[in-house]
Amino acid sequence: DVKVTQSSRYLVKRTGEKVFLECVQDMDHENMFWYRQDPGLGLRLIYFSYDVKMKEKGDIPEGYSVSREKKERFSLILESASTNQTSMYLCASSFAVGPRYTFGSGTRLTVV
């Protein structure tokens, strides 16, 4: 089975801190995605990547950046965390062709 591993299940950070959320997949998927999940809003796409060193903005990229230096790892960076970035963050990956996504277990981030 494909595994998508997110490094932390729970994080608490202070306003203004730089925050790194890490995601690793082990099935050589080309595509990787970062979503945030908020009650009543479902999943919203922050950034995605179709290849190493490649990134594309999703629907809500403001306040975030990403890094994909290796195919298996996709990092989400909050340059200066704010309280409105308190959320559940979900990483996903997929092959370039084919509609099946595999999700990680999520990181619940609280910014205080």
Next chain:
Amino acid sequence: GDSVTQMEGPVTLSEEAFLTINCTYTATGYPSLFWYVQYPGEGLQLLLKATKADDKGSNKGFEATYRKETTSFHLEKGSVQVSDSAVYFCALIDNDMRFGAGTRLTVKP
């Protein structure tokens, strides 16, 4: 743009009750349609999918039929169990992937 609308929750049912969670979509092309389930404390897992009109996806007693004429993909289960308590997301892939807002289901014994 493409979008997914699903019924608002929360939904609370007694064990063995019939479940329907409505989902409708808007898409410019011919999307594939999905239902994902998120159990407490976990990520999303693919529950079932359908890739073309009139396809029926099924898994774990859940079913959904891709209805192009009504642009719908309603999730149904004939007899829910306490272990089905979770959040259910309807989703589509056309040019990119879009999710509904999620519907929380609680099944009481």
